[in-house]
Amino acid sequence: MQTDVYLIGTGQTRFGEWWGKSLKNLMGEAVDAAMEGAPCSALDIDFIVVANMLGETVSGQAHLGALASSFLPHRPPAIRVEAACASGSVALHTACALLESGRAETVLVVGAEKMTDAPTDAITTALMGAADGELDAPSGLTFPGIFGLIAERYMHEFGLTREQLNIVSSIHHRNGVSNPFAQFRQEIPAESIGASPLVASPLRLLDCSPVSDGAAACILSTKFPGKFRIAASQMSTDTVSITERPSITSFSATKDAVVRAFEEAGAEQNDIAHLELHDCFSIAALLALEDLGFAEPGRGIQWYEEGGSMTVNGSGGLKACGHPVAATGVKQLIDIKKQLTASGQRWGMTHNFGGAGATCAIHILEHAYA
Amino acid sequence: MRTPDSPSIIARAQAKRRDQLLEGTILSFTTVTHPPKGFPEKPRTIGLIELTNGKHVLAPLLIKEGATPAIGHIVLPRMMLSRVNEQGLRIYNVAYELTERVRMPEEAERQKFPGYILALTGPSGVGKTTISKILTHMLCDFTAGVPIVTSREKKEGDDNEYQYVSVKEFERLRRSGDIVSWTRIPSDTEDRFYGYRASDIASIWKEGKIPVVITEMHLLQGLATHFGRRSILSCGLLPPGHSKRAMLSQLLHRMRTRGRETEEQMQERLTNAKADLRFFDESRDLFDHILVNEDLDDVVQTLKGHVLALANV
Numbered sequence: 001m002q003t004d005v006y007l008i009g010t011g012q013t014r015f016g017e018w019w020g021k022s023l024k025n026l027m028g029e030a031v032d033a034a035m036e037g038a039p040c041s042a043l044d045i046d047f048i049v050v051a052n053m054l055g056e057t058v059s060g061q062a063h064l065g066a067l068a069s070s071f072l073p074h075r076p077p078a079i080r081v082e083a084a085c086a087s088g089s090v091a092l093h094t095a096c097a098l099l100e101s102g103r104a105e106t107v108l109v110v111g112a113e114k115m116t117d118a119p120t121d122a123i124t125t126a127l128m129g130a131a132d133g134e135l136d137a138p139s140g141l142t143f144p145g146i147f148g149l150i151a152e153r154y155m156h157e158f159g160l161t162r163e164q165l166n167i168v169s170s171i172h173h174r175n176g177v178s179n180p181f182a183q184f185r186q187e188i189p190a191e192s193i194g195a196s197p198l199v200a201s202p203l204r205l206l207d208c209s210p211v212s213d214g215a216a217a218c219i220l221s222t223k224f225p226g227k228f229r230i231a232a233s234q235m236s237t238d239t240v241s242i243t244e245r246p247s248i249t250s251f252s253a254t255k256d257a258v259v260r261a262f263e264e265a266g267a268e269q270n271d272i273a274h275l276e277l278h279d280c281f282s283i284a285a286l287l288a289l290e291d292l293g294f295a296e297p298g299r300g301i302q303w304y305e306e307g308g309s310m311t312v313n314g315s316g317g318l319k320a321c322g323h324p325v326a327a328t329g330v331k332q333l334i335d336i337k338k339q340l341t342a343s344g345q346r347w348g349m350t351h352n353f354g355g356a357g358a359t360c361a362i363h364i365l366e367h368a369y370a
Numbered sequence: 371m372r373t374p375d376s377p378s379i380i381a382r383a384q385a386k387r388r389d390q391l392l393e394g395t396i397l398s399f400t401t402v403t404h405p406p407k408g409f410p411e412k413p414r415t416i417g418l419i420e421l422t423n424g425k426h427v428l429a430p431l432l433i434k435e436g437a438t439p440a441i442g443h444i445v446l447p448r449m450m451l452s453r454v455n456e457q458g459l460r461i462y463n464v465a466y467e468l469t470e471r472v473r474m475p476e477e478a479e480r481q482k483f484p485g486y487i488l489a490l491t492g493p494s495g496v497g498k499t500t501i502s503k504i505l506t507h508m509l510c511d512f513t514a515g516v517p518i519v520t521s522r523e524k525k526e527g528d529d530n531e532y533q534y535v536s537v538k539e540f541e542r543l544r545r546s547g548d549i550v551s552w553t554r555i556p557s558d559t560e561d562r563f564y565g566y567r568a569s570d571i572a573s574i575w576k577e578g579k580i581p582v583v584i585t586e587m588h589l590l591q592g593l594a595t596h597f598g599r600r601s602i603l604s605c606g607l608l609p610p611g612h613s614k615r616a617m618l619s620q621l622l623h624r625m626r627t628r629g630r631e632t633e634e635q636m637q638e639r640l641t642n643a644k645a646d647l648r649f650f651d652e653s654r655d656l657f658d659h660i661l662v663n664e665d666l667d668d669v670v671q672t673l674k675g676h677v678l679a680l681a682n683v
Binding site for chain 2 (some may be wrong): 201
């Protein structure tokens, strides 16, 4: 980082199905929560970055920058960014760039998504917007289908069994029990994961993160120092279509971004105490652990089978917390902050990707007084 | 909310469709239980396929009943009605049909190899039974006919090539997995099931002989799926004739001469024979040799050569 960027305010709505709350309501709730604990006043916010993917398709609402700006009395400049499921972390990355350049001193980042207003099949189609419209979508594929292809291939290459895969969602659900902001707070035994209905073979319903409403907000600042410093903010991209990649059992965007993130932070894998990774589907968690360098290719499942010193998705991950697409990347940073506060450890990492790993953004948070 | 599908979007997406009309290998596959809006509302199996030109494509897989896709299977392109858009435009796209060929390392393939089966496939009346009888008689030390389990009534002119069971019993054998390959010949006059038992084939292998089976398209595919395509020495038998019409008239002539069927049954068999002839065109990969039964002796001699080669004599 060119300059020290601190995370000085965080807030989120509980993720879930919010019948009575609109996209705007959700954004407002998260912003209020973030402002409440921050050492700055609303008037100190000199830029807003909004992350959202489905505003137009589900809520008929575009122009979200100005919409968010209207929450603050002085109407600061605001933009919206979109990178499918990576929108939230790309918004954080954008905020870091604004802060590093000196364009802004305190930036409000809001990730928000309203998904449950639309029927499931409409959401399925809308989410396919994150894939390649000419190369992927015409086959009739869905996003679970894309990860079904990845899972089938992964099982073929590395011999992962259905029983092993069951453990992933089961552990995420167990972690989610203690998270008051999680959409699902009940334990689900591993056998139930494997017995849930097929969505896209070999993936079953409980391998998939749910459709959710929710918003999360962070305030980043170079002006107000705090205990938590953004030590690295890196993003990388890959082809949008999986047909243009040599391998589908590893995401090169994750690999690229993590190398640069560790370099920027001056840390390495062993330093990370808490990791929030992007488990949109159970299989994605295994790919992430491997691509991030925490496990050898094909061995990601060992983290779930044997455990380790680092916590993985202590919040419950996307599976238990819910996955309001653009809110997820912002919410992950909030969870890492909470985990570092609780454990007193120094380093935590978030891993958030969009599409089938076409965009990946990684943030490393340093607990400065640890 | 639908997949964007104005005619211009579809035309652009399909511009390079021609490049996809190539053989490919399955890299991965998935069955989507609920395809997106606008696609037929039934589970859709989609493959990630590596074409022979090195490109990867995503496309639906066409899977015949009883077959299951697997990574490494070779697929062939077919045009298929993909969906109908909101304006009623029928959109055709390239889909891929499963073949029984598998691209896998020689070694792994050899480990799974159970033994050879000689399969004779062809339309009714082409002479499969006659050839099989001559061959198994002439080479009784090397070959043995596999009894066909059938639910049809015993008929005059049947030799001991059939084992007759009730439809109920056939169903039971099929469900228990004893019958590994089976077919139902469409018929208005009777309910006819035919199949082969794995135990019959295995006991012939045990004697050190090559089982000889008489098949049609479903039986052949079933055997190839169960035992692996490499296990089947597959011979297609065609009646002489330069056109399909000439072949069909040959078959009708032969059926009349042998006098085993009624006129009604003959008409049915002729309809089935048309489908069989089409199968020869469409599924060439399922055949090692195509023989024209113009001269019985020639055909038998050719097959004898193949059998003796396999028997390492």
